[in-house]
Amino acid sequence: MSVAVLGAGAFGTALAISLAGNGFVTLWARSAEHAIHMENSRENSARLPNVPLPPAISVTSDIKDVEAADIVLLAVPMQKLRAALTEHASNLAGKTLVVCCKGIELTTGLGPISVVRQTIPNASPALLTGPSFADDIARGLPTALTLACGDADLGKVLQTELTTANLRLYRTTDVIGAELGGALKNVIAIGCGAAIGAGLGDSARAALLTRGFAEMQRFALMRGAKTDTLMGLSGLGDLVLTCSSELSRNYRFGLCLGQNRPFDTHTTVEGVATARAMAEIAVAEGLDMPISVTVADLSHGAYSVPQAIQSLLNRPLKEE
Ligand SMILES: NC(=O)C1=CN([C@@H]2O[C@H](COP(=O)(O)OP(=O)(O)OC[C@H]3O[C@@H](n4cnc5c(N)ncnc54)[C@H](O)[C@@H]3O)[C@@H](O)[C@H]2O)C=CC1
Numbered sequence: 001m002s003v004a005v006l007g008a009g010a011f012g013t014a015l016a017i018s019l020a021g022n023g024f025v026t027l028w029a030r031s032a033e034h035a036i037h038m039e040n041s042r043e044n045s046a047r048l049p050n051v052p053l054p055p056a057i058s059v060t061s062d063i064k065d066v067e068a069a070d071i072v073l074l075a076v077p078m079q080k081l082r083a084a085l086t087e088h089a090s091n092l093a094g095k096t097l098v099v100c101c102k103g104i105e106l107t108t109g110l111g112p113i114s115v116v117r118q119t120i121p122n123a124s125p126a127l128l129t130g131p132s133f134a135d136d137i138a139r140g141l142p143t144a145l146t147l148a149c150g151d152a153d154l155g156k157v158l159q160t161e162l163t164t165a166n167l168r169l170y171r172t173t174d175v176i177g178a179e180l181g182g183a184l185k186n187v188i189a190i191g192c193g194a195a196i197g198a199g200l201g202d203s204a205r206a207a208l209l210t211r212g213f214a215e216m217q218r219f220a221l222m223r224g225a226k227t228d229t230l231m232g233l234s235g236l237g238d239l240v241l242t243c244s245s246e247l248s249r250n251y252r253f254g255l256c257l258g259q260n261r262p263f264d265t266h267t268t269v270e271g272v273a274t275a276r277a278m279a280e281i282a283v284a285e286g287l288d289m290p291i292s293v294t295v296a297d298l299s300h301g302a303y304s305v306p307q308a309i310q311s312l313l314n315r316p317l318k319e320e
């Protein structure tokens with residue numbers, strides 16, 4: 001089956017590089033200038049420098065080239081997904097659409113699969129998520145991800161089509177669990193980065209990660225996720241990676257908050273909008289999510305780091 005990747009940022013380019021080991025891949029960039037530059041230089045110098053694009057990748061800005069593919073991977077930021085799908089709805093109608101973004105839509109509280117269902121109702125949606133940095137995938141380092149698809153048969157097909165020499169896919173039909181694990185871990189990673197940035201130490205990070213995971217489970221189970229999914233690659237696996245590596249943009253954003261330093265506003269940091277969406281839902285549903293709500297306040301400047309620490313430490317004592 002033919003594959004196209006819509007979105008030529010860090011992750012889209014890395015996935016295209018990995019998939020090129022299986023056969024021809026179309027990589028679509030919305031900017032014609034960017035596409036021509038990548039096609040000629042055989043590199044995405046803006047987002048994934050120093051990794052050559054294999055000959056099996058064709059870079060284009062013509063959406064008709066994406067229309068020709070059977071499977072389209074959507075590698076755009078969560079808050080841009082609806083706009084991208086709406087703009088290209090007629091080209092993507094009826095296709096198998098594998099969403100690769102992690103987050104909750106701020107304006108609706110929906111995850112990426114629901115956004116696909118609303119914008120292109122006759123598409124077959126799936127989700128690719130889990131612990132992986134674009135740079136690691138692009139360099140061919142071993143990686144394991146979750147392929148979530150509500151249609152079990154289609155999930156098996158996609159697992160086979162999208163597994164590559166170094167990228168091993170596990171499948172699940174628990175789309176909600178996979179979506180929420182990937183979305184919520186970014187919020188906790190911001191909190192862990194802030195703790196390390198403020199000099200609170202590794203013990204504080206372990207506490208935030210563990211209690212943050214409890215919040216992730218509380219939120220996801222309320223929305224119908226399965227515990228096993230949260231304990232797997234797309235939940236705990238990605239949480240551990242993102243809370244412990246400076247390769248993570250969410251973690252680095254948190255580090256800057258903790259150190260009171262500015263952060264590049266053009267960098268994709270999914271956890272900021274997701275924290276806000278999650279905090280709003282938690283309040284509406286009466287869920288106790290103190291770390292996530294604190295991260296939302298911290299990320300938007302409503303709290304300073306010392307205030308955030310005090311508010312978490314002063315909470316009433318309770319059972320674990
Ligand atoms: N970079 C990484 O290591 C990983 C990223 N992801 C997820 O992948 C998603 C994308 O992240 P990155 O590629 O890293 O971000 P990025 O910032 O490197 O690239 C985003 C790309 O989306 C494009 N884009 C934005 N709005 C668009 C629109 N309306 N239509 C078409 N294209 C549009 C931008 O031009 C850019 O090329 C995020 O949800 C992220 O959480 C998941 C796993 C790893």
Ligand SMILES: O=C(CO)COP(=O)(O)O
Binds near residue numbers: 268
């Ligand atoms: O999702 C990721 C790792 O699995 C990438 O994390 P960042 O978006 O924080 O860079």
